Amino acid sequence: MSKLLSVGYWVFFSFILLFIALPMVVVLAASVSPTSHVTFEFWTWTLEWFGKLWTSKWLDPFILSAKIAAIVAVISGVLATLGAYAVAYEKCPGHDAIMSFLLSPLAVPQIVKGVAIVLFLSSAGLFRYLGTPGLIAGHIILTVPFAVRMIATSMYNFDKNLDRAARILGASWWQRIRYVLLPLIKPGIFSGMTFAFIISFNNVPLSLFLVRPGQSTLPITVINYFEYSLDPILAAVNVASLLFILAVIFLFERIGGFTVQIHGGSK
Amino acid sequence: MxxxxxxxxxxxxxxxxxxxxxxxxxxxxxxxxxxxxxxxxxxxxxxxxxxxxxxxxxxxxxxxxxxxxxxxxxxxxxxxxxxxxxxxxxxxxxxxxxxxxxxxxxxxxxxxxxxxxxxxxxxxxxxxxxxxxxxxxxxxxxxxxxxxxxxxxxxxxxxxxxxxxxxxxxxxxxxxxxxxxxxxxxxxxxxxxxxxxxxxxxxxxxxxxxxxxxxxxxxxxxxxxxxxxNPVSAFVADFIGKSNLLPVKQARDHDGRLTLTLGGGLSLVSERSGDIPANDITLCCIRPENVQLARKGASGENLLTGRVDKLVNLGAHAELWVDVSKDCLLKVQVPVRRLQGIEIGSHVDLLIESAAIQPLAH
CATH class of the missing domain: 3.40.50.300 (P-loop containing nucleotide triphosphate hydrolases)
Structure with a gap:
C-alpha cells in the first residue's frame, strides 16, 4: 500500500514539475528555431535570434527595465524596512491597522491602479512625469507590500532579547540597529528587494499606462512586437530575460543569503 | 563614607x-x-x-x-x-x-x-x-x-x-x-x-x-x-526546603520555653520563644531531618507515636509520612539504614529536639 502511495506520489510530483517546466522548454526550443517560423527541430538550431537582440531596439528597453527595477528594488527595500521597523519591530500604536493598510494595494487590480495613477498625474498637472519617474513610482506602490511582508516576517522572528543584550552591553540605538538588527534581518531585506526587482522587471499591466512612446520597458516592447509578428526573436527575449533574472537572484542571494528565508532553513 | x-x-x-x-x-x-x-x-x-x-x-x-x-x-x-x-x-x-x-x-x-x-x-x-x-x-x-x-x-x-x-x-x-x-x-x-x-x-x-x-x-x-x-513565615519555610507546618492552637511561654498545643491532643515544647509573642503563634515549622526515630521505650518531651502512612525511598535517605494524630501527618527524613523493620503500617516513635521547633506567626 505504502509502495503504491509512494509511486503515486512520484508520478504526481513529476507531473507538477513537468507542468512548471514545459512552457520554458518550449520557449527555449523556439528561441533556437532555425526558421523565422517557429519550428522545433532537434537536429538543427541557431543562435541567430539571440544575436538580433544586440540592437538598440531590444537593448534600450532592456536597459530601461533593468534600471527601473534596480531603483525600485532599492527604494522599496528602504521604504519597506522603515515601515516594517515601525510596524513589526517597534509595534507602533495601531500597528495591526497600519500593516493591513500597507498590504492593501495587493487587493487593487493593477489595471485599476494604472488608470488611477494616470488620472492623478493628468489632473494634478504632472503629466510630464509619465515615463521613467511614473514607472518607478507606480512600481514602488506595487512592490512595497511584498517587500514589507517579507521584511516584517524577519522582524517578527527577531528575538527582542538580542536587542536587550546589546543594550546592556553598552550599544546605542544606532549601534544596535547596525550590528544586531540589520545583519539578522538582511536575508529578509534582500528577499524583499529581489521580489521587488522581479515584479518591476516583468510588469505589464501597470507599465502599459505609464510608458512614454519611444521609451518603453522590455515587457511592453515584447507585447507591442507580438501584435505584429510571432517569430523566434520573442522566445529569445524571454530566454534572455530569464537568464538575467536568474543572475540577479543569484547575485542578491550571494549578498543577502536569503535561501534560508524562502525555503525555511533546510540549508 | x-x-x-x-x-x-x-x-x-x-x-x-x-x-x-x-x-x-x-x-x-x-x-x-x-x-x-x-x-x-x-x-x-x-x-x-x-x-x-x-x-x-x-x-x-x-x-x-x-x-x-x-x-x-x-x-x-x-x-x-x-x-x-x-x-x-x-x-x-x-x-x-x-x-x-x-x-x-x-x-x-x-x-x-x-x-x-x-x-x-x-x-x-x-x-x-x-x-x-x-x-x-x-x-x-x-x-x-x-x-x-x-x-x-x-x-x-x-x-x-x-x-x-x-x-x-x-x-x-x-x-x-x-x-x-x-x-x-x-x-x-x-x-x-x-x-x-x-x-x-x-x-x-x-x-x-x-x-x-x-x-x-x-x-x-x-x-x-x-x-x-529560622524561616520567619510559613511561606519561607515551605518555599525553602521541605518542612512540616503544623497549626498551633495555643502557645504558652514559660521562661523562654514554649509549650505548643496542637490539634489531636498533641503538645510540643519549643526552646525558641524568639521575637514572636506567644499569643501570635499560629504555626510551627519542623524540618523533616530534625525528626528522629526514637528507640522503643524511650521517654521524654516531644516524643510522638504514629503509624507509617507512606514510605518513599530516595536512595541515601527515605521519607516517611507518619500519622501522629487524627489530622496531623508528619514528614520524617531518615537514613535508609535505619529503615529496618519499618514498612507502611508500622508504628514508630518519633523524637523532636525542642530547639528544632520554630514557632511562626503566619
Missing part, C-alpha cells in the same frame, strides 16, 4: 506598579555590598524579574531609588549603566562567533582593539572556553552557550552582574556543575552578582545572601543557613 563602604547596589523603597493598582514590586529595599553573591529567590510572579529589570534599567521604578556604586540610576538608560546581564535563553548573537560575541561589549564601549582582545581572552579564560573563539553559537552545546553568555557579560568589566535564571535551560547534571563554576568565577573576579532564580537549591548553594520574595515584597533576607534554619 569611603569608597570601599559604598554598596554596589542599593534599592531604596523601590515600587513598581502598572496602571496605579497592579503592584508588582512593593517597597523593596536592598543593599548589596561589593563582591557579594546575592540571590533573589521566589516563585514565578513574585516580582524578582521585575526587580532585576529595574536594576538593569529596562523598567523604571514607579517610586523609590536605585543606586549603583552610590549613583542614582533613575532615568539612566541600560546602555549607560555599566551592568552585565546573563539571560535565561542566553541571547547570544547568532550571526557572530564566540569571539565576536564576547568582544561586543568592549567594542561598543569604545575600547581599543588590543584592549578588546585582552578582555575577550581573559573572559574566555575565566569561563574555560579557550579554543572556541571561531565557533558560532549554534555550533555549541547548551553548557558552552551558557559559558559564552557569561563571558560576554563579564568582558566589559561591569560593576555588577545580573543573572536571570541562567541555568534553567540546562539538564540537572550540568546545572549542578555550572553552579560550582559560577561561584568560582564570581570569587575569582570579586564581582558583585545578583542572581534571580526560583530554584532554592541554586540560591542556597551559591549565595552569600538570599533574598526571598513573595507577592512583590521581601519575605526574608539573610544567609542561606539562617533562612533555612
Amino acid at each position: 569611603s569608597a570601599a563602604e559604598i554598596a554596589d547596589i542599593e534599592l531604596v523603597g523601590v515600587t513598581k506598579s502598572y496602571g496605579g493598582n497592579v503592584v508588582v514590586v512593593d517597597n523593596v529595599s536592598l543593599t548589596v555590598p561589593r563582591g557579594e553573591f546575592v540571590s533573589i529567590l521566589g516563585p514565578s510572579g513574585c516580582g524578582k524579574t521585575t526587580t532585576l529589570n529595574m536594576i538593569a534599567g529596562f523598567h523604571e521604578p514607579s517610586s523609590g531609588e536605585i543606586r549603583i556604586r552610590g549613583r542614582n540610576q533613575v532615568g539612566v538608560p541600560p546602555e549607560k549603566r555599566n551592568i552585565g546581564l546573563v539571560f535565561q535563553n542566553y541571547a547570544l548573537f547568532p550571526h557572530m562567533t564566540v569571539q565576536e560575541n564576547v568582544a561586543f561589549g568592549p567594542k561598543m564601549k569604545g575600547q581599543s582593539k588590543s584592549e578588546t582582545e585582552e578582555a575577550v581572552r581573559s573572559a574566555l579564560k575565566s569561563v574555560r572556553l579557550e579554543g572556541y573563539e571561531s565557533r558560532y553559537p549554534k555550533e555549541l552545546s547548551g553548557g558552552q552557550q551558557q559559558r559564552t553568555a557569561l563571558a560576554r557579560a563579564i568582558a566589559p568589566r561591569p560593576s555588577v552582574l545580573l543573572l536571570d535564571e541562567p541555568l534553567s535551560n540546562l539538564d540537572l547534571k550540568l546545572r549542578e556543575a555550572m553552579r560550582i563554576e559560577l561561584k568560582e568565577v564570581q570569587q575569582q573576579l570579586g564581582m558583585t552578582f545578583v542572581y534571580v532564580t526560583h530554584d532554592q537549591e541554586e540560591a542556597m548553594s551559591m549565595s552569600d545572601r538570599v533574598v526571598v520574595m513573595s507577592d512583590g515584597v521581601v519575605a526574608q533576607e539573610g544567609r542561606p543557613s539562617e533562612i533555612y534554619q
